[in-house]
Amino acid sequence: MTEDRIEQFHGATIQHGPESDRIYLMKTGTADLSELPGELKAYAKEKGYSKIIAKVPASAASRFIGLGYSKEASIPGFYNGRETAEFLCYYPDSSRRTAANSEEIQQNISLARRMHDKPLPELPEGVSLVTCTPDNAEEMSALYREVFPSYPFPIDNPDYIRETMQTHIVYFGALCNGRFVALSSAEMDEEHANVEMTDFATLPAWRGHSLAVHLLKTMETAMKKRGIRTAYTIARAASPGMNITFSRAGYTFGGTLVNNTNISGGIESMNIWYTSLAVSRES
Incomplete structure (x- = not known):
């Protein structure tokens, strides 16, 4: 097996690589949430990835949605049983947006x-x-x-x-x-x-x-x-x-x-x- 790598990105934790051909924002960490959505889009373009999936607190979701991300899933109570985690996606390659099955x-x-x-x-x-x-x-x-x-x-x-x-x-x-x-x-x-x-x-x-x-x-x-x-x-x-x-x-x-x-x-x-x-x- 090969695997994509986990690393720090402007204070956030991401997993990325050609295996899953995406960026996965795992934790927002200390990242500037006003800049992070755009920084992820720029990095995906640089690497040629066809998807970004961002797991973020509901309170931060509007920053991403305002830059073209959309909601795919959510987990209520993810953060200490109180705040919802939203899974927000962005598709540089629109053909990946639809599942064949x-x-x-x-x-x-x-x-x-x-x-x-x-x-x-x-x-x-x-x-x-x-x-x-x-x-x-x-x-x-x-x-x-x-x-x-x-x-x-x-x-x-x-x-x-x-x-x-x-x-x-x-x-x-x-x-x-x-x-x-x-x-x-x-x-x-x-x-x-x-x-x-x-x-x-x-x-x-x-x-x-x-x-x-x-x-x-x-x-x-x-x-x-x-x-x-x-x-x-x-x-x-x-x-x-x-x-x-x-x-x-x-x-x-x-x-x-x-x-x-x-x-x-x-x-x-x-x-x-x-x-x-x-x-x-x-x-």
């Missing part, structure tokens, strides 16, 4: 919504759920390589897994007979009390056993203990399974990021699902 995407969203809060199946016999450790990094990276031909972050690199374990990511796994059969991760933004539930991967032989949803519920419990208030995911829009997983676990659909991410060998649209961890959904 838009009808399939809408069908998957509808299917997932019908599964909202459905009862969860039992964990298969012989499977246990664990928090991963640095000693597991080699086996984890091998599983990710097997499942994903390409991925937006270098999870096929055991050094990356070890490094992120020490900073802001907690990895979880499903074990059977001492071997990992499924993995996931919780990428925490502790400053803003949110977490991305991501990096779900299940070996082909183990698909259909709802391991992802069991991992997700374990992740939620762990994140609540850390004081995280909002959980979300950015799931492949063309994958019915992951969209059903999050809807079934009680998550709400937040929008589609069109032709957004290079994953599994090509650029795909991604769906956002979110939930509040601060208040029980049963209350």
